Amino acid sequence: MILELGEGAGLDRQASGLGDTAYREMKERLIRGVYEPGYKMTVRAVAEELGISSTPARDAINRLIGDGALVYAGPKTVIVPVLRESDLKEITSIRLALEGLAAERAALHGNSQDIDKLRQIQDEINSALEVGDYTAALRHNKEFHFSVYRMADLPYLVSMIEGLWLRIGPSLYNLYPEFAEEKYGVRNHEMAMExxxxxxxxxxxxxxxxxxxxxxxxxxxxxxxxxxS
Amino acid sequence: MILELGEGAGLDRQASGLGDTAYREMKERLIRGVYEPGYKMTVRAVAEELGISSTPARDAINRLIGDGALVYAGPKTVIVPVLRESDLKEITSIRLALEGLAAERAALHGNSQDIDKLRQIQDEINSALEVGDYTAALRHNKEFHFSVYRMADLPYLVSMIEGLWLRIGPSLYNLYPEFAEEKYGVRNHEMAMExxxxxxxxxxxxxxxxxxxxxxxxxxxxxxxxxxS
DNA sequence: CGAGTAATTTTGTTGCAACAAAAATATAAA
DNA sequence: TTTATATTTTTGTTGCAACAAAATTACTCG
Structure with missing residues (x-):
């Protein structure tokens, strides 16, 4: 709701209907860390939670599996993935390649109006960090990143990066202490705007x-x- | 069947059933250029073509849309994408970043046994090129690339690259003349093995x-x- | 008390019919 | 002939029940 991520992996939004809504809603929750890594996700539970029937719930789960946002823990058991250190490392390597590419290309198109908008977002991050509002800081942090990436005008690249963020999303909520204390990302963001x-x-x-x-x-x-622990 | 691509976007294969089979089969056909770009894909047509009911056929189509292998041409119309030049350009940029990363990392792990295998594959490419067997050359070319990429031991990266290939797959079959005449890729592959x-x-x-x-x-x-034309 | 096994419950998948909406086609008017 | 409109057909989506398979629990035996 609050953070608009475009859609799943396609470029243009055309899909609609319950299944698509469910997909988006579950994606949103996953990114926000509503479900703890390891949480078991079932068709019927999702269906009831969202007040829909099993078909669209199943659709949403399958699409999330396709995104790597959910994984099989057994033939009939789907869970929110628990990232191993090697997973984290691999995703980071890919992020460096893809988000690095997006950033480099963004520099070709960004105008002063874009920079003003980034300045605003960064102010919101700072405020949230000041107050200790972890969720808001995280949300605005994402907004900052994707605002830049979208400047590159490479829509498929942006959707791939979104897929990466979706994968690390659930792990984010174990991050609270560092995030507030270290003024996470502030220095880097200032450098970026420069x-x-x-x-x-x-x-x-x-x-x-x-x-x-x-x-x-x-x-x-x-x-x-x-x-x- | 002939070329094993692992699976869609997940890392470990756990899914099975008709829907998954349909997904894999359709992916295979898409990559092979069975369907011309622009071809209209319907749930019922796929269901009949594969001899299954509409539910798993619909599953497969939706997953393919998630992969970007199919796109919406209208609210109720799904087609094999016709790549614009800008799409091709973007995908190429991403391929350079991702396949470049995979190649660089592959160099860290590849042993002499791997090189022997590559040599074999390249021989098959050459033979196919000699005879003018376009399909086989293409198939072995892919085998060559992914054999290297898999050496990097970054499974998620490989699945993302597969997604890229799936997207350009349908456009490949317009390529016949160049492919055979120019001994496509031979020089680069030799350099790679060195x-x-x-x-x-x-x-x-x-x-x-x-x-x-x-x-x-x-x-x-x-x-x-x-x-x- | 623990490990293996049987019984029970839960779960994903599938096929299908009904429905609404969009696309294709036919028709009519200019 | 061309454009606008009405009609028909096609299409994706959804809910649901039945089924097989897997997961969970209970139980028994050592």
């Missing part, structure tokens, strides 16, 4: 790569902490 | 980037030729 103002693609890429690496370290630390 | 033998990640990446760019040029030429 690079964009100077239309420096390499610098913009570097800023985002740094941000992704910082995020990786936090996520890995959270994963290890969670593993021990 | 680079792999020397464990030179940068060189391996360069070889694959060159191959991807050559493919892009052929595809673009074919697209323009097809557009005029």
């Amino acid at each position: 690079a964009l103002a100077e239309r420096d693609g390499a610098a913009l890429r570097a800023a985002f790569e740094s941000d992704i690496r910082d995020g990786y370290r936090s996520l890995r630390r959270a994963a290890r902490r969670n593993l021990r | 680079a792999l033998a020397e464990r030179d990640g940068a060189a391996l990446r360069a070889a694959f980037e060159s191959d991807i760019r050559d493919g892009y040029r052929s595809l673009r030429r074919a697209a323009r030729r097809n557009l005029r």
Whole structure:
């Protein structure tokens, strides 16, 4: 609802109906960390939770599986994935390649109006961080990133990046302490806005790569902490 | 059947059943260019063609749409996508980033046994090219690429690359003349095998980037030729 | 108390009919 | 002939019940 992610993996939105709504709603919840990694997802549970019949619920689950947002834990058991360290590492490598590409290309198109908008988003991140509103900070952080990526005008690339974010989404909510304390991403975002103002693609890429690496370290630390408990 | 592509977008294969079989079969056909770009795909037609009921047929189509292998041409009309030049360009950019990454990482793990296998595949490509067996050449070409990519040991990355190939698959069959005449990819593949033998990640990446760019040029030429007619 | 096994419940899948909406076709008017 | 409109056909979606298979629980035996 609050954060508009376009759609799943297609480029143009044409699909509608209950199944599609269910898909979007579940995706939203997954990204927000409503379901803990390892949570068992069943067709009938989703159907009841969303007040729909099993067919569209099943549709949504299958699409989420296709996205990698849900995985099989057994032939008839679907769960929210628990990312291993190797998964996290691989996804980070892909993020560096894809989001780096998007950032570099974004520098070619971004105008001063775009920068103003980024400035606003960053102010919201700062405010949220000040107050300790973790959810809002995370939401605006995503807005910041995708605002830049969309500037690249490569819609399929953006949808692929969204798929990556969807995969790490559920792991985000173990991140609370670091996030607020370390003023997560602020420095990198400032660098990014500077690079964009100077239309420096390499610098913009570097800023985002740094941000992704910082995020990786936090996520890995959270994963290890969670593993021990 | 002949070319094993793993599965759609998930990492581990667990799904089974009619819907999954239908999905795989349709994916196979799409990659092979059985359906011309623009071909209208309907639930009932797929159901009848595969001898199944509408539910699993619908499942397959929806998953293919999620993959970007099918697109909406209208609210109730799904077609095999006709790639515009901008689409082709974007996909190529992503391929360079992702397949370049896979190649670079593959160099870290490839052993002499892998190289022998590549040599065999390349021999088959050459033979097919000699005889003019377009389909076989294409099939072995894909085998060559993915054999390398799988060496990187990044399963999610490989599945994302497969998604890219699935998207350009239907456009491949307009490529016949160039493919046979120009000994498509032979030089680049030779360079790749050399680079792999020397464990030179940068060189391996360069070889694959060159191959991807050559493919892009052929595809673009074919697209323009097809557009005029 | 623990491990193997049987009974029970839960679960995903499938086929199908009904429905609404869109697409294709036929028709009529200019 | 062309364009607008009405009619018919086709199409995707949905809910649901039946089924087989897997997961869970209960139970028994050592």
